[in-house]
Amino acid sequence: MTAPVYLFDLASRQAQWLATRQTTISGNIANANTPGYRARDVEPFADVLDKTKLTMAATNASHIGFSPSRVEAAKVKKADSWDTVYSKNSVSLEQELIKAGEVNRQHTLNTSIVKSFHRMLLSSVRGS
Numbered sequence: 001m002t003a004p005v006y007l008f009d010l011a012s013r014q015a016q017w018l019a020t021r022q023t024t025i026s027g028n029i030a031n032a033n034t035p036g037y038r039a040r041d042v043e044p045f046a047d048v049l050d051k052t053k054l055t056m057a058a059t060n061a062s063h064i065g066f067s068p069s070r071v072e073a074a075k076v077k078k079a080d081s082w083d084t085v086y087s088k089n090s091v092s093l094e095q096e097l098i099k100a101g102e103v104n105r106q107h108t109l110n111t112s113i114v115k116s117f118h119r120m121l122l123s124s125v126r127g128s
Contacts, residue, residue, distance in 0.1 A: 011114045015107065017045045022103050025096050032091045039091045041099070 021042045031037040 007117050008114065011110050013049075014045055014110050017042070017048060018103050018107050018110070022100065025099050025103065028091050028096050029093065032089065032093055032096075035089060037089050037091060039096070 024040050024042055028037075028039045
């Protein structure tokens with residue numbers, strides 16, 4: 001009996017989270033000159049993942065257990081900003097660009113892992 005592989009599901013959930021975070025960052029940048037606007041950010045993916053109560057897959061009794069579950073949508077929260085400008089706006093363009101860079105790096109890593117895993121699956125199928 002084979003155990004289901006949830007790596008693609010997990011990668012898809014992270015990609016959705018990254019898209020939500022990028023949209024939030026874009027909204028912050030778009031409102032950089034809006035008086036009184038407060039910068040927002042999403043809850044960290046690790047916190048979202050912790051709420052899923054994910055466990056590991058087991059194909060043998062001596063393996064760690066696993067039970068699939070769904071990740072809930074990321075909640076948007078007010079971000080801690082570096083400074084507040086004259087308009088009482090908490091958006092720091094530098095901080096938002098750093099966050100956008102983090103999202104880009106995480107997305108690149110996610111994609112690389114999925115590609116590697118896909119190649120590994122194809123190799124194992126072809127080798128059988």
